[in-house]
Amino acid sequence: KKSEPAQEQPRPAEPKKHAVGLVTDVGGRGDHSFNDSALRGLELWAAGVAFEGSAYKPVTREEVRRSLAEDVARLEPPVEPLGVRPLVVQSKAQEDYEPNLQLLVDQGAALTVGVGFMLENAVEAVARRNPGSKFLLIDSPLLDAKGNPVKLPNVRTVVFREEEGSFLVGALAGLVSKKQVGFVGGMEIPLIKKFEAGFKAGVKSTAPKTAVLSSYTGTFDNVAAGKQIAQDMLAKGVDVIFHAAGSDGLGVIQAVKEARSSGKEVYGIGVDSDQHHLAPEAMLTSMIKRVDLAVYQAARDLVEGKLAATDVVLGLKEGGVGYALVRAEFPGKAEALAKIEELRRRIVAGEIDVPSNSAELEAFQAAP
Amino acid sequence: MLEVLEALLFLAFDYAPALVFASLGAVLSERAGVVNVGVEGMMRAGAFAAAVGALVVPTPLGVVLGMLAGACLGAVHAYLCIRWRSEQVVSGMAINLVALAAGTFLLEALFAPTGTPPIAQLERWSLPLLKEVPIVRAASGHSALTYLALALPLAFHLALWRTAFGLRVRAAGEKPAAAETLGVSVSGVRYACVVGAGLLAGLGGATLSTSTLDRFEHHMPAGLGFMAVAAMVFGRWTPLGAFAASAFFSLGNALRIGVASSAPAVLQVVPQGFLLALPYALTLLVLGLQRRRGAAPAALGVPYDPETR
Amino acid sequence: MDGVSLEIAPGDRLALVGENGAGKSSLMNVLYGLYQPDRGTISADGRPVRLRSPKDAIALGIGMVHQHFMLVPSLTVAENVVLGREPTRRGLLDLDRACAEVEQTCRRFGFGLEVRTRIESLTVGSQQKVEIVKALHRGAKTLILDEPTAVLTPQESDELFKVARELSSAGHAVVLISHKLKEVLSFATRVAVMRRGKKVAEVPAEKTTPEELAALTVGSELSRETNGARGPKKPGAPVLELERATCRTADGRKALLEVTLSVREGEVVGIAGVDGNGQQELAELVTGLRPLEGGKLRLCAEEVRRLDPSLARRMGVAHVPEDRLLWAVVGPMSVEENISLGRQHLPPFSHGGLVDSRGRRQRACSLIRDFDIRPPDPQAALSRLSGGNQQKVVVSRELDCAPRLLVVVQPTRGLDVASVALVHRRLAKERERGCGVLLVSLDLDEVLALSDRIYVLYGGRVTGELERASFDERRIGRLMLGAEEATFA
Amino acid sequence: MRERLIRGALPSVLSVAAALLLCFAAIAVVAASAKVALDAYLAMVWGGLGDLPRFLDGAGVAVLARPWGEAATKAGLLALTGLSVAVAFKAGLFNIGAQGQMILGAIAAAFLGAQLELPALVHPLLCISGAAVAGGLYGLLPAALKLRRGVHEVISTIMLNWIAVSLVENWLVVGPLRARASGDLSISGTDEIAATAQLPRLLGETSRLHAGFLVAVAAAVLLHLWLSRTRLGFETRAVGLAPEAARASGIPVHGRIYQAMALSGALAGMAGALLVLGTEHKFPATIGAPYGFDGIAIALIGQNHPLGVLATALLFGALRAGGTRMQLFGVHKSFPELIQGLALLFVAGRMVWDHLLALSKRKRPAEEAPRA
Ligand SMILES: Nc1ncnc2c1ncn2[C@@H]1O[C@H](COP(=O)(O)OP(=O)(O)OP(=O)(O)O)[C@@H](O)[C@H]1O
Ligand SMILES: Nc1ncnc2c1ncn2[C@@H]1O[C@H](COP(=O)(O)OP(=O)(O)OP(=O)(O)O)[C@@H](O)[C@H]1O
């Protein structure tokens, strides 16, 4: 009675062209941050296609190369299309994660990516049910019912040291800010608290006297909520705002943009992807989380037949987090950047232990 | 302290206009006797059309397109309720669900699932004199729609109580048969009001996508249409009352946001969820405590048929 | 309404008389553009016209005072009057001018009205005046008055007729609908009589008498056979007693004022009165639909403080209400379901919380047979039955309860001759069985024919009580119009 | 009887058909190809009813069982919220609050499921009952506000929806009832319920078809029997259709309204329980999908008849489960909702249908007459 749908080939696909599935969380395509980053890793980098309108259009190798940030472009082996076939399904609600993952497995995906910790349960269930298929889970290890990590032989998980990247942008914010800085989070969960703790520690390390206002929208997909919180902070004199709020962050950036156009000297700091394009004049930098790279590397490992079920942790050292090119001009920019690079070196060297929750943040002593 | 208050007011000035417009629309429709729970859908249509329009034409014209889109849904509601005497609440809910689904569908089909590309936002006016005065300067730096939202309730108050049309609207909502026997076309008045309600709800939606944000976002209006209906009931079916209720909701919302960032200690004692629920709970409380409920137009929700008595 | 022709010339004073429901108002509503005629034409000044809405009628100079108030309660007198042709100044409603204009109209026709007060705070008499002012204010050439004096005092009526006469001598045509034959004859030059939607006669006023008109109005259909068939009166213990009972209407006005009356076993007690004098509220009070505000109510010698419909039913009160669609039946439900209504918790309609569909069907079929309800389909939706058959469903159901007190309001309204006779026979049978019957009817002949005793209601008070032996139509008529206060025997 | 069934259902069937056609045209236009539309529709059908072609190709029962499971899971939720709205309608109230009542039910089920230790069969039953009680109590609030204070239920239920979302999703789920994970790991929602509380899967692990579907079907049938066969059901219908006549015939109108709203809330609460006990096994961060609002559409399209609601829920459950597959053809994820919304709009314009049907009926004999 037991069936193995993974082995079924639905339609005669080109031989050797691996199908890689991806299920977004409810944020979905177009959030300009987390989901879009994962989609970039799969569609643009691994498959060499772009999603336009309602179909894929091939892009040239050159275009792919141009889309890479400096540090990614330097990587060896280089990022270039692998010729995989992307299968993307967006979720409408939590209860859709599991059937969506299963659908992609049924459609012949050799590797299926679950984007976001919210898919943890679904990935676990579907992976158990389809031992012949491989899975990649972003942002969370597999957990059992009691919340303790477990392992499955066909699931790779990737988590990031977001606090390290946040620390660097926090340090920069502390150097740029003249009054106080702000942090806008999405849902109030440990993952986002990591951003907050790292960011606050970073501010503390360069501007110990600067206050950090922080607030949570409670969602990841409500732009208006993000904007209102940012507006409130800006009106209270905050001049640099960092967000880790998914789509809500678009509202944060929007508010910064408006405040800037009304003559205030304020900056926003993006998250996950380089969000400079959203408000070129108002963005200081972005905290980068290389979800794209994690997805791409899993796809490459699949193609090369060496996709192992490991729990990957990506921090500054591994190049999994970082910050985007600082394009904004401000007085003392060169020194500031030098200072940040210095901090980066010390974190990589293990000299600074970046706090990842509020308890550690309490204990954190700003390095001299 | 002043800063906190200023932030509060600024936020309310930014958040309230959409609610004000939509609730004025609801007042207009219900004063003429047609229940309008379709405000949410009409706002969504307005928000979407305005944002899409503004991608092509200047944003103010986009706002007009948004109003027209709202009016189109208003016309559907009017046609079903007036011509066919459909159940008004059902028609309104149908419009909500259609607008919800069609909005999402068109958004996905034409753009991305989460929102349209950004548009040129409506210009924000900074008022030269006000700008310098603490507190009062919260009123500066908003789009023209904010100032319209301050003026419109008064205009509506005048229109309802001081114009011939207003008199007919009230008569059509209180006792349509009486209006009809005096040669007033009840259907005509109701059509005008329901379409006008759509126009205003569309304006409210357009405010969200062209002034509050700079794009249509897939959640819009995220329940604001229902809040508008609540504001209308809360404001006892009067333009000024609806305005006051909208202001109350907006201030409540701003207060919650302000507390979260400037007094995180408060959140340790009173969870965020309670603050979120507070305006709704207060509304229910006030509605429950109101002694008389004579505020609603007498013929509200009753389809008018000239041949029944 | 069927094939009615009517001609009205300038200066005419035409009266329209007929029973309740004869179609007088309907005819005038057609003339006023509110109802659309299925066939036939309307001509004005010799040209055929089509009246799509009252607007067209108003444009032709037709003004109408409706039988039911057509006033917006929350607006002021002036606003009500100018509605539809409001004076404006620079786009705004010019209320001052409106008030001045309306005041002028009032003065011209001798109505003393405070034009800035709201309708809801006026007495009904004043409201009636506003209605008339509304028509006059539009300069109506043809004025239709549908029972304008029903709620006016005699002095007010006189004033109204004075104005109406002046109008007619100034070339206006006036159409008067009224049940008060005396005022009809004193005012009108011509009288048209309607019965069951048809015009049965048109006579010059000076050539007719009240008696003749009454005969024309009622016709001779009402069978008096029940008169002969009734047995001698042998009333038993009282089933209903009201002592100085007082209650209010839905909108808070006093409806009954210290009413004292009783109904005994085996007795039919009729309530006579012009529509709207408290009969409705009396019936609702006794059946528990309306709370008692003062005084006492005793059912079967037991004082009941808080009567509700369910308690009333348990104490053996059955009710055939006037507005059956509102009070008695559930339109979308089937005939059998409607027949079970009120006793749905009792056998044979249900057993142990479950509906007994077989028992219900059997009972429904037997009632359908007894009362000749058509179509004889217990599963037909009640709303698809004709009005008369709906009424039969209600009557059959209520009589089937074997009540001790039967409250019937207008039990034969809209029934054909055979059904009227059937219902009358069944009421008599109930009386024989020992049930007390409280009969409210606007049809005086019906009250006279069936009752053993009659109370006359006027303005919420009992103005007279008459035993069968002393029934006197004229005297009852005077009592009904409040022209005479009875001396209780 | 048969004729009545046809007359009652026909406008709904026509409305759904019209919505399906209109959407087909919309896809074809957007994709500029009728082929894509056809493929997408077929994918939706197979995704909702079971992938018959692949099964016939010998692909194993899973290709049938999985779509069934998804369709049934969604249908169960839609049926319960639809029934919730319908039963309130029967008593003459428009319950827009099914969403809030469902949230209350879901959190109650999640709490009881995680905190209690009970044997396998008893545990889910207790959780469902708890959810029904929570939803039912929450449903009584708008009834009380209406009957005692004259607050229209449409307004109060909208407010109560917000209050439920705020207190449950923004307080309980992120506060006192938040799940605990080791270290800094993020999990959303509440603690997972005990294995004993999970609703048993009917087709083993291949498909998510769980016992909750049977609960929904049973609820529809029982509700139908209750309305049509019991005295209370009869009285409730009378109250909804003609409250004054019901009062005059001695039915305790207020009592019946309270009862119906409690039942309505309980049904919505059970939907929440199904979501938690059947598929999520915890209260997720948010009840993302607006099942409560969908319930309004389902109830109206199903003509407020319990079996009609069930049929509609099955249809839309299948459409939604299958609708996901349309994404593989570049069709957007909101498609099933669009079909549902349009169908409701057409149902709201029911008078128009009736009018057209009457016209066509009247025309037919007239056309045939001259020929004869
Ligand atoms: N809109 C309507 N729909 C159905 N029946 C109606 C309608 N209007 C009037 N009728 C019926 O038509 C008949 C004539 O009613 P109409 O109001 O014209 O009577 P009337 O002669 O004015 O009686 P009354 O003296 O009581 O005013 C009545 O049986 C009434 O029930
Ligand atoms: N909506 C309907 N559809 C089909 N038949 C109907 C409908 N309404 C009424 N009928 C039928 O039409 C017939 C005439 O109804 P109507 O109410 O006009 O009767 P009527 O002449 O007034 O009789 P009565 O004197 O008993 O009131 C009835 O037999 C009734 O069953």
Ligand SMILES: [Mg+2]
């Ligand atoms: Mg009349």
Ligand SMILES: [Mg+2]
């Ligand atoms: Mg009839």
